[in-house]
Amino acid sequence: MLLNTLKGKNILxxxxxxxxxxxxxxxxxxxxxxxxxxxxxxxEHCIPGGAGNVASNITSLGGRATLIGIIGNDSAGRALxxxxxxxxxxxxxxxxxxxxxxxxxxxxxxxxxLVRIDHETAKQAFSKEGIEIIAQYVKKNLKSIDGIxxxxxxxxxxxxxxxxxxxxxxxxxxxxxxVDTKPEHVAYFTxxxxxxxxxxxxxxMSGKKKVIEAGYFLRKKIRSSVLITEGENGMTLFEGDKTxxxxxxxxxxxxxxxxxxxxxxxxxxxxATGNSLKDAAKVANYAAGIVVGxxxxxxxxxxxxxxxxxxxxxxxx
Numbered sequence: 437m438l439l440n441t442l443k444g445k446n447i448l449x450x451x452x453x454x455x456x457x458x459x460x461x462x463x464x465x466x467x468x469x470x471x472x473x474x475x476x477x478x479x480e481h482c483i484p485g486g487a488g489n490v491a492s493n494i495t496s497l498g499g500r501a502t503l504i505g506i507i508g509n510d511s512a513g514r515a516l517x518x519x520x521x522x523x524x525x526x527x528x529x530x531x532x533x534x535x536x537x538x539x540x541x542x543x544x545x546x547x548x549x550l551v552r553i554d555h556e557t558a559k560q561a562f563s564k565e566g567i568e569i570i571a572q573y574v575k576k577n578l579k580s581i582d583g584i585x586x587x588x589x590x591x592x593x594x595x596x597x598x599x600x601x602x603x604x605x606x607x608x609x610x611x612x613x614x615v616d617t618k619p620e621h622v623a624y625f626t627x628x629x630x631x632x633x634x635x636x637x638x639x640x641m642s643g644k645k646k647v648i649e650a651g652y653f654l655r656k657k658i659r660s661s662v663l664i665t666e667g668e669n670g671m672t673l674f675e676g677d678k679t680x681x682x683x684x685x686x687x688x689x690x691x692x693x694x695x696x697x698x699x700x701x702x703x704x705x706x707x708a709t710g711n712s713l714k715d716a717a718k719v720a721n722y723a724a725g726i727v728v729g730x731x732x733x734x735x736x737x738x739x740x741x742x743x744x745x746x747x748x749x750x751x752x753x
Contacts, residue, residue: 439719439745443498445499449503451588452486454486454538454540455485455488455537455538457539457541459477460477463475463546484525485696489735490704492525494525497705498738506593508535530562536557538556538560538591540555541553574605578609583707583708591605595624596624613658617631619640623658638664653672662674664717667684671720675713698735
C-alpha cells in the first residue's frame with residue numbers, strides 16, 4: 437500500500453452538496469424568554485458538507501476532485517463555492533434556477549452541539565438540461581477519471597436514472613464506483629463496486645438485525661461489495677464469499693460528523709491506484725479513527741494518514 441500513489445488521482449464526485457456552518461460561542465446564562473441557553477457568538481466558519489466534504493477529503497489527501505451537485509445562486513452558494521475553491525475542488529458549473537443551497541448550521545458551546553438548523557427545500561433534482569450536461573461531461577472525460585464517488589444523501593440530486601447512467605459508463609471502462617447512499621435509494625446502485633452504509637443504514641436496507649446477515653443480503657441483492665462501518669466496533673467488508681472484520685482504530689471520539697465521507701474518499705483513492713478493496717478498507721479504517729478525533733466536518737491529510745498507519749490486524753472468515 438503505497439500512499440504516495442494517491443497523489444494526482446482524478447475522482448469524480450456526484451451527489452448532494454451542502455454548506456456546513458459552525459457557530460461557536462459561550463453560554464453564561466439562561467434566557468428569560470424561555471428555558472434555553474443564550475449563546476454569545478465568538479467564532480463561526482463554513483465548510484463544504486455532503487458530497488463537498490468527500491471532494492475536500494480527496495484533495496486534502498493529494499488527489500484531484502471534480503464535484504457535480506446543485507449549488508444555489510445565493511449567499512450560502514457563494515460561500516460554498518469559495519470554500520471549495522480554497523480546497524482546490526473543481527466544480528462543474530450547472531445552474532439550476534430557484535434551487536437554494538442546502539445549509540446546515542450547528543451551534544456549539546463548551547465543545548457540545550446545542551442545536552442544528554437545516555435550511556433546505558423539497559427534493560432538489562437536476563433538470564433535463566442539467567442531466568444532459570452531466571452525461572456529456574462523463575462521456576467526454578471518463579477516460580481521464582480514475583474513479584467515481586456517488587454521495588447520495590437522498591436530497592434529490594441522485595435519481596435512479598442518474599445512478600444507472602454513472603455505473604453503466606464506469607463499468608464500460610472498468611472504473612471503480614464507490615457509493616454512499618441512504619436506505620431508500622439502495623436499489624439504484626446495482627453493480628456498483630462497493631457501497632458503504634453505516635450499521636443502522638445496513639439494517640434498514642436489508643431488514644436484518646445482524647451485521648453478517650445484513651452484509652450478505654446486500655451483497656447478493658445489489659451485486660456489489662459492501663463495507664459496513666460500525667463505529668466503535670470497526671468495519672466489516674463483504675467481498676464475494678469472503679468477510680473481513682476490521683477492529684476500530686479510534687482515538688478519543690469528539691465528533692462523528694463526516695467520518696463516512698472520509699471513508700468513501702479514502703476507498704475511492706485506494707481503488708483508483710489499483711489497490712485491493714481489502715487494503716482500501718484497512719486504510720479507510722485508520723482514516724475514520726483520525727477524523728472522529730476532530731470537531732466538526734473534518735478532512736484528513738496524507739501526512740496524518742501516514743503517521744497513523746501501522747501493520748493492520750484483520751480477522752478473515
